[in-house]
Amino acid sequence: MTPITEVAGRRLALSNLDKVIHPATGTTKGEILHYYATVAEALLPHLHDRPLSFLRYPDGPDGQLFFTKNPPPGTPGWVKTVSVPRTEDTNARQVLVEDLASLMWAANLLVEFHTPQWRSEAPAEADRLVLDLDPGPPATIAECCHVAAWLRERLASDGLEAYAKTSGSKGMHLYVPLEPTPSGRVSAYAKELAVAAEAELPALVVHRMNRALRPGKVFVDHSQNAAAKTTAAPYTLRARREPTASTPVTWDEVEECDDPDLMVFRLGDLAPRLQRYGDLLAPLLAPDRAGRLP
Structure with a gap:
């Protein structure tokens, strides 16, 4: 059973906290989530209003890695998304991580956070x-x-x-x-x-x-x-x-x-x-x- 945790008023299912993600150091998923909670105050302003791309590594760096710009399946309704131009005539939605709850939700997916050099209000x-x-x-x-x-x-x-x-x-x-x-x-x-x-x-x-x-x-x-x-x-x-x-x-x-x-x-x-x-x-x-x- 996945424990449900409340983060900044949002209910989050944080899973497999004892899973070792970095075997070289024995670092667990729980330690990774603790890290993001610790640095959130410094990190969040650098993510603010920037549509995110995620490099996901759910089984650690030796497992499958995949890059995604689309909101992952099961993204909660309270996680902000924004419409972003993909080609000259098509738009797609991407995630915005604007608060601690969204950050912890994303970190629970085991991701690298990647941002463009512009904000969503002024693409390019x-x-x-x-x-x-x-x-x-x-x-x-x-x-x-x-x-x-x-x-x-x-x-x-x-x-x-x-x-x-x-x-x-x-x-x-x-x-x-x-x-x-x-x-x-x-x-x-x-x-x-x-x-x-x-x-x-x-x-x-x-x-x-x-x-x-x-x-x-x-x-x-x-x-x-x-x-x-x-x-x-x-x-x-x-x-x-x-x-x-x-x-x-x-x-x-x-x-x-x-x-x-x-x-x-x-x-x-x-x-x-x-x-x-x-x-x-x-x-x-x-x-x-x-x-x-x-």
């Missing part, structure tokens, strides 16, 4: 730019940190402020808060940045996705600024061998990173970091921090 009008720094082995997140520091300076020269987080997988994400700007324009500017990084750091950076070019280099992926694309949200856990989280980091941490292990954060690391730093990505949510593309 990006309010932030993202660069996904993806290391090709033997490069690691330590090389990503070097590239991130260069990109931060390059963005600053255009009057834009960058904020960093680990992807929770192998690499890093850089975010820049923007005044609402058409996604196509943001994409073009992001590609210019990636090309400039490769020109300046040719031994370290590649801006094209071609796998043959990538061993030992950092791929600066600008494609996630396209309106149809999404990026793993801040604080989301990832379907990895260990329960790693996409974690905001300070620029001091980025600049001092000479060991990739320093940039791996597991679900138990986030509560102490939030106590110490608060939400390092809070400026992304502040209208007065939004920049304008040159």
